[in-house]
Amino acid sequence: MPIHLCNTCGTSYPDSPAPPSGCPICEDERQFVPRGGQVWTTPEKLAGGHVNGWRRLETDLFEIHTHPGFGIGQRALLLRTPGGNILWDCIALLDDATELLVRALGGVQAIAISHPHYYTCMQDWARAFGCAVHLHVADADWVMRPDPAIRHWDGETLEIVAGVTLLRLGGHFPGGTVLHWADGADGRGAILSGDIVQVAADLDRVSFLWSYPNMMPLAAATVRRIAAALTPWRFERIYGAFPGRQVMAGGARAVQRSAARYDELLQGTQP
Ligand SMILES: [Zn+2]
Numbered sequence: 001m002p003i004h005l006c007n008t009c010g011t012s013y014p015d016s017p018a019p020p021s022g023c024p025i026c027e028d029e030r031q032f033v034p035r036g037g038q039v040w041t042t043p044e045k046l047a048g049g050h051v052n053g054w055r056r057l058e059t060d061l062f063e064i065h066t067h068p069g070f071g072i073g074q075r076a077l078l079l080r081t082p083g084g085n086i087l088w089d090c091i092a093l094l095d096d097a098t099e100l101l102v103r104a105l106g107g108v109q110a111i112a113i114s115h116p117h118y119y120t121c122m123q124d125w126a127r128a129f130g131c132a133v134h135l136h137v138a139d140a141d142w143v144m145r146p147d148p149a150i151r152h153w154d155g156e157t158l159e160i161v162a163g164v165t166l167l168r169l170g171g172h173f174p175g176g177t178v179l180h181w182a183d184g185a186d187g188r189g190a191i192l193s194g195d196i197v198q199v200a201a202d203l204d205r206v207s208f209l210w211s212y213p214n215m216m217p218l219a220a221a222t223v224r225r226i227a228a229a230l231t232p233w234r235f236e237r238i239y240g241a242f243p244g245r246q247v248m249a250g251g252a253r254a255v256q257r258s259a260a261r262y263d264e265l266l267q268g269t270q271p
């Protein structure tokens, strides 16, 4: 029996003779069901028409991105550390070539994912590399395909290997998490941010939304809280969810400046 993949968000559902009646991830207002209705695919069909492309973002950070675009179109990031490799966020396509290349780079010590939109095929990646998947417990109800590799963590921070810490910021999802990498940017620090701190088209800005496809904001107090939660952490760079979306310098200042402007706009301060 096949695993079923939602074509719009890439979430995987348990193997069953027929696909589920709908995708709760896409039926939520933070995603959408296409006008033509729910479409399903399988990992085999996906691998038949897609490949993963790689880009080296800095010495120990690789981007893995599926071509042509599939689902939401996010990238996964493979981060190499002396304590083992971390896969940050996930993509649906894990083909033979990707598995071999990841193994050649040392495999995966742990997987961590920013929020449910990128859970995709985390179960298959975890099985291939024999590792755990760290998800925040506040989003536990959004796991559509339970798996023994999934470890739900609680609280505000979790160091998964030395110098790599998950920070729960909430916002877009209650368990919304970013990853702080102390050695990133040549020791100046980096965060890998998914959709939780979204790197904007102007690469000196970030934003924070409840729903990206439906363009719905967060409360000002939530954005202030996210900005405050990041103030103790040193980081120069921010690697967002999508290829090309990274703040390369002044990342911490960009977060504070963008959050302050967001607050001003919600208070009605417009030119
Ligand atoms: Zn979906």
Ligand SMILES: [Zn+2]
Pocket: 115, 117, 172, 195, 212
């Ligand atoms: Zn999202």
